[in-house]
Amino acid sequence: MTRLDVWLNEATRRLSRDSAAQVRAEIQAHYESAREAAMSGGARADDADQQAIAALGDARTANCQYRKVLLTASEARILHQGNWEARAICSRVWLKRTLLALPLAALIVATVFFLRGSLETARILLVAGLGTSLFFAAPMLPVYTASRSRIYRVIKWLAIIAMLALAFGPDALKQSWLLISCLWVFFHIERTRASIRRKLQVADWPKQLYL
Amino acid sequence: MNFKGTLPTLILEALRHEPTHGYRIAQQIKERSRGVLDFKEGTLYPALHKLENEGLVKSHNSVENGRPRRYYRITESGRKALSKDRAHWREVSQAVTVILGEA
Numbered sequence: 001m002t003r004l005d006v007w008l009n010e011a012t013r014r015l016s017r018d019s020a021a022q023v024r025a026e027i028q029a030h031y032e033s034a035r036e037a038a039m040s041g042g043a044r045a046d047d048a049d050q051q052a053i054a055a056l057g058d059a060r061t062a063n064c065q066y067r068k069v070l071l072t073a074s075e076a077r078i079l080h081q082g083n084w085e086a087r088a089i090c091s092r093v094w095l096k097r098t099l100l101a102l103p104l105a106a107l108i109v110a111t112v113f114f115l116r117g118s119l120e121t122a123r124i125l126l127v128a129g130l131g132t133s134l135f136f137a138a139p140m141l142p143v144y145t146a147s148r149s150r151i152y153r154v155i156k157w158l159a160i161i162a163m164l165a166l167a168f169g170p171d172a173l174k175q176s177w178l179l180i181s182c183l184w185v186f187f188h189i190e191r192t193r194a195s196i197r198r199k200l201q202v203a204d205w206p207k208q209l210y211l
Numbered sequence: 212m213n214f215k216g217t218l219p220t221l222i223l224e225a226l227r228h229e230p231t232h233g234y235r236i237a238q239q240i241k242e243r244s245r246g247v248l249d250f251k252e253g254t255l256y257p258a259l260h261k262l263e264n265e266g267l268v269k270s271h272n273s274v275e276n277g278r279p280r281r282y283y284r285i286t287e288s289g290r291k292a293l294s295k296d297r298a299h300w301r302e303v304s305q306a307v308t309v310i311l312g313e314a
Binding site: 007022023029030032033034055057059062068147198201 | 232233234237250251252254256258260263278280281
């Protein structure tokens with residue numbers, strides 16, 4: 001393994017396959033130019049190699065910076081999974097209609113129960129309606145521009161807070177440990193999506209990043 | 212010399228006249244600063260990718276002397292950001308000069 005390979009392995013650690021390939025190609029070309037320049041300045045091959053690697057600096061620092069601007073392996077996985085889910089839903093019309101009908105049905109039934117005075121059942125159904133509409137109906141809304149998507153995400157978080165308040169009432173804070181342990185996967189995905197949004201230009205966003 | 216935070220501005224300045232690749236950008240910064248601004252070249256590319264994510268530069272693949280290269284060019288928003296950074300830098304450097312001059 002050459003010095004450059006060692007440097008590249010460290011610098012591309014935990015990056016997605018595409019990002020790593022991009023870094024490798026760019027650094028390889030850079031290294032070769034630097035090596036040629038050193039050799040034309042009179043350095044021996046081994047010294048030129050050493051100088052070119054030294055000029056690149058610390059591979060760990062570079063890796064840290066690359067992970068802030070290029071997709072990591074876990075982010076690429078989440079993007080891929082999200083695309084698969086979207087395709088699976090959108091390619092089946094009956095599934096799409098069912099998922100659209102679910103929150104609507106839950107909200108209608110919640111209103112009926114509320115009018116009849118069954119507040120407890122209405123509350124549960126309202127939470128279910130809000131939850132399913134957030135996850136299932138939102139992709140069908142016209143939110144696929146940067147500004148609309150930002151507004152939608154604010155509304156989404158407000159709806160989530162409202163949902164939790166409705167579901168747990170005044171005990172929501174007391175049961176925070178339960179909420180955190182149940183919702184950490186959701187928060188992790190949201191955090192990863194926010195990170196991906198920073199790394200991709202809006203024109204390259206897949207639909208799931210708008211939500 | 213450590214010039215953390217100014218690297219993106221220097222990259223935009225290096226791209227102001229013509230599109231070029233990372234190695235040439237690094238050389239240009241070193242030559243134009245007469246070797247005063249020396250930096251680790253491995254940190255140049257993350258900065259370039261960040262500028263690209265922000266829409267301030269665009270890139271395309273090309274071949275130079277049989278070697279595949281990624282060329283970067285400044286965008287219109289990149290030019291606006293550069294002139295803003297230049298104005299800000301003038302203001303800061305004038306203020307520092309005044310303070311150091313008083314000492």
